[in-house]
Amino acid sequence: MSRPRKPKGRPVSGWLILDKPFDFGSTEAVSKIKWLFKAQKAGHAGTLDPLASGMLPIALGDATKTVPYVMDGRKIYEFTVTWGEERTTDDLEGEVTRSSDKRPTADEIKAILGEYTGVIQQIPPQFSAIKIDGERAYDLAREGETVEIPSREVEIHRLTLIGSDENTAAFEVECGKGTYVRALARDFGRQLGCYGHISALRRTFVAPFGEDDLVPLADLTALEKIEDEAERLAALDAFLIDTGEALSSLPQIVINDDQAHRLRMGNPIILRGRDAPVSADEAYATARGKLVAIGEIGGGEFRPKRVFAG
Known part of the structure; x- marks a missing residue:
């Protein structure tokens, strides 16, 4: 009878609130953190697109058992919409599918925001992790298929226009689980008759964690120069937040x-x-x-x- 395989890595546990860089995938980020900390297990509480930056809570070890409680928490995003083009991915990465010379005024934008506040129906983007007949929507979209994604209920607690110019508008949104900010940009553009897509996106808050908890990736990778492994791991562990903090609600x-x-x-x-x-x-x-x-x-x-x- 074979013995159970001993898990690789350290049984380190806790939350690392990573300030994910632009153009860095969530899965890639988790792998990097798991490797840096030599952790047995790691997982994240809510994907951030590669073109988005900001808060990516990463659970190590036993903290992975508390991921659902963070996934359910409120989130705050700052985002910029560029007017005049709708794209396949609803962000800078996609191909242009519709365009318009019309540009909305700040008053026109403010006039529609109330319709996107509270409990609303939202259709997720074609490029999303939603499953359609067992397959991810983004996999189908990459194969050139256009699929019917049913609308679903999401909650927007607060939506504010921060500033605008002729071609762009900046917003802050506080929302519940499952909200797609890219879909907000798409729907704003359609309603305003000018089309639009996300050109910048940053997550600043995932309850119960705030901006003061953010740790830049560069601060972690800088510790790789410490040759003594015990000293290096101790310095990394100092960035961890106790597992129980995820359960403050x-x-x-x-x-x-x-x-x-x-x-x-x-x-x-x-x-x-x-x-x-x-x-x-x-x-x-x-x-x-x-x-x-x-x-x-x-x-x-x-x-x-x-x-x-x-």
């Missing part, structure tokens, strides 16, 4: 070491005390400031669903 319970051991064994613990939560579909437990488990609260107990190494 959930109720928290603080437990002792004995309770932490029971949870890590998969057993429920009894909650005592006047301030103990009565019920919660999801909550998280910490001991000594470290995440122990995500679980549910009911009947005076915390029942673990996912546990984390000590």
